[in-house]
Amino acid sequence: MRVPISWLREYVDLPDDAQHIADRLAMLGFPVEEIAARPVITGVVVGKIVAIEKHPNADRLQVCKVDIGADAPLRIATAATNVAAEQVIPVATIGAQLPHLKIEPRKMRGVESQGMMCSAEELALPAEWFEDGIMQLDPSTPLGANVVELFGLADAVLDVEVTSNRVDAMSVLGLARELSASYGVALRLPSFENPGRDADPPGHAPRVTIESTDCTRFVAQAFDGVRVTAAPAWMRVRLALTGQRPISNLVDVSNYVMLETAQPLHFYDAAQMRDRHLVVRDARPDETIVTLDEVERTLTPQALVVADGDRALGLAGLMGGASSEVRESTTAIVLESANFEGVRVRRMSMQLGLRSEASSRHEKTLAPALADIGAARAAQLLVQMGAHAYRPHAFGAELRTAAPIALAARDVERLLGLRLDATRIARHLEMLGCAVTVHGDALEVTPPAWRRDLAIAADLVEEVARMEGYDAIEPIEPAVPAHAIPSAQYELETQLAATLAGLGYREILSYSLQSPQVMTRVKRAGLTPSREPVEVRNPLSEDQRFLRWALGPGMLEYFARIDTPARVFEIGHVFSNENTVTEIPVLAFGFSVDPIDEPSWRDTNFLRLKGDCEALLRAVCGITVDATRDVRAGLHPGKTAVLMHDGREIANFGKMDPRVTRSFGVRLPVYLCNIFLEHVPEYRIPRYRPPSKFPSTYRDLALVVDLDVTADQVSRTTRRAIGELCLGVRAFDEYRGPQVGEGRKSLAIRATIGRFDATITDEEADAAIARAIDALRDETGATIRT
Amino acid sequence: MSELAARLDDVQARFAQAVAAADDERALDAVRVAYLGRSGEVTAVRRGIGQLPPAERPDAGKVINAVVERMEAALADATARLENRAFDAELAQSIDVTFPAIEPATGSIHPVRRVLQDAVAYFTRHGFATVLGMEIEPDYYTFDALNIPATHPAREGFDSFFISDSLLLRPHTSPMQIRTMQQHKPPIAVVAPGKCYRRDAVDARHLFQFHQIEGLLVAEGIHFGHLKGMLTGLCRELFGADQRVRFRPSFFPFTEPSAEVDTTCPKCKAQSAACGMCGGSGWIELGGAGMVHPNVLREVGYDTEIYTGWAFGFGIERLALTRYDIDDIRRFVDCDPDFLTQLA
């Protein structure tokens, strides 16, 4: 909200410095987005054209005699066409400083001109919002008065942000009250007394029927003797400074009162209403209304309208209708100052795609008492402009004083850590408009009628804190009491990330929301996604349609984008929609890599990935899990392994299916490992087993086995056959080719053999290895290659 | 005897020449074999002892042994000479040490995680646990339990991504306040970092997906001063000891009193009206905080007469942008290799 400091000064004495005021507002909870300084203007006074004559040497110029309350009138030549005798206008005298001009004595076509009459633009007001030519002031303006002071043109305008709970402060008066309380200076309130005392003529009293619970209160008041014209200059200038275009005296009064008190108003042309009877009701299905912006709108019963007997005259709290709009011929009006339920106004505004200054306040639900205040202020201004006010009629719920809130000085200390005595607390709250009674340390606080946000003691404590200033509260590091809340999940993630960074992987982040194109790519590769994806109901764009069901696709997009070998990891949640929506924390790591020229039955990069996976799990779980071959969507069907533990899949890994890789536009082969964080077993402390004091020996075996016999099977068989003498078995070479024969492969293994109680003899080792050979032959069909 | 001596002289002379001529270890080894080996020249001379009169034999043996000793010493000297020559040659080498390094294949942690970890470390040191939650939350945890009424604009589907009528992607980490308090009895001291989602159009300052760190301390005797103390300490931990922290009143349904928390701009130290980091204000907005609203404590069955607490929620990307002086928030998801390398 744009607030001219000059307007604030009408209600409260403030420091000169705009920055100081802005800082104070920020520390009260009203951040100032912008301080719009005004240009320096000096030497402009109020003048009156007392005589006017044609310029002797120029057809398009006129020469005016202007009284500025000094001894002699000034002679001023002007090219403006809207000048006439008796007009009161701003005059820049010799030596005056205007935004882009310094006024000096000069001759205009031979006539000496002793100053310049000013347009609104020359006073740094928006030219298109004021009359063409010389700005017109009210006839009653004192001659010679300083125009800049009179209209508050020097003070900066603040753009103030108001939180949604403080709609009462979306007003100059509301902010002035905050500043008054904070600076501890008096607030000069305008009168809130309604000047309308006369009873309406018979049959002319406005009536309101409230058919919706979303209208809490409705003050209606009739006026006649209205003349529609321009508002007085001071009001037009104030509105212009707040960014509100002046329209006519009636429209300007409603805007002015809203800006001043926060209560939006509406005026109906009484002649255009049926029976002066207003009905607040739900719109009828397909009812139409042409709003003030001249758009015809079709309504649904979700809309709340103010209607007369026949038709909707306006959208409640949002915008009036064109049919009952005040026009130049208007002489009698009915004022509406009403209170509506914020949700209703907001939803209607959303549904119709229509917002207004009024709705921006109503949608936050104003206090009902403001309806009466708004009507009173409007009536005062209208009466000043010559209208006749009849007495106001209030409909809806009676105004009720809020229930008092019990507050103890101890509550303040308990929440703020700030020890204040009850009288000091009471003074703060009173400055904000609360009624307070103090009994020792206990306070009974009745919040002011215009505030709806004060309901419990904590709300009042915040008020006290704002008045003391949050800066007054001493920062203290708390002694955090002991508790037993575990951090295991976080620690696991941290350790996984650190270990992977140590293994040379870089962490990336990708979007959890994906475009349907990701799915298309998977399908184009001839696959279906590993999980049924979860759809977002209200994405901002198609790029956010689905929640990711795996981290692989995001990683592929990354590899495609950077197009050079890379090692990366990501920790994030994936989502699936099997019967219910489930969310799974996953770690994926992998690399894109230049292909190695090697036989089809060997994949060195796979073994590297496997090594990293084993190293990672050893670091975080302290265990090694044996890999088994399996198939997973997105991975190469012949190059995929899973790690199972306690019947749960800790990880799967392998080369990515080349069809998927290609579908995502990745040129290089990709190797990927998925780790399911919820299945990763807790770290188990490994136990140290000292090596034997006696030397061990080893035997290498070259076996020929069928292709489906795995290194793991061979190792297990060997280990079991050798028994307790076996210190380790490891396959170290594989070969397939013509020498070995069709359907067979050669495997080289090394068995390390030893004893813990004596040096192993060659005879013992040979006997052990002979047992292994027998077992391998019987169980795996191995033959020994020599 | 004299004949033997003459032969020995001859052998020694030729040996000396051969040693002098040997240019490397192998040549030297060949000399050793030729003279001192099993069928070498000295062995041949030693065999001649048998033809000497028995009385002369011991002396001849001594003479030969002495010669062998001298020859072995000469060989050792020669070996040392060759080794030193090799060292001299290697030590004579020199390189341009300013030549660019060969970069190792290093890994790294994403700057967002790094800032998150540093923030968490500060709280861990002060006795807080760290808890993680889910990103899809029912509206009960996201709104109702946090004192955000059904009519609140945030619930209309303009700010958050909805999955169903009642499930949404959490727009803040605050559901973890409720979940933690439901699972544990007071005292509670946790931070909860994690991803959040809001329907914001993506630009240099906004992502629709971001990280927050939530903090919650509920115990007896906890007040706003403790909130100020911890968050001031956090900013100093992250940005430096001279950091100032400002608390401004604000409004959140789940805290009362509420505050916005700002810290002095570490880039310009509030000295530049043209600063791109703080927009010239001198302050960086970190997020919201406040004393836990009594309705929230009551919702989880805590006695508000006994317990008070505070909570805060900070945007981690904002902390990281500020800390690393990053110009565009989208760089966090682009993960350009150069970006990751610079911040590794």
Ligand SMILES: [Zn+2]
């Ligand atoms: Zn800055």
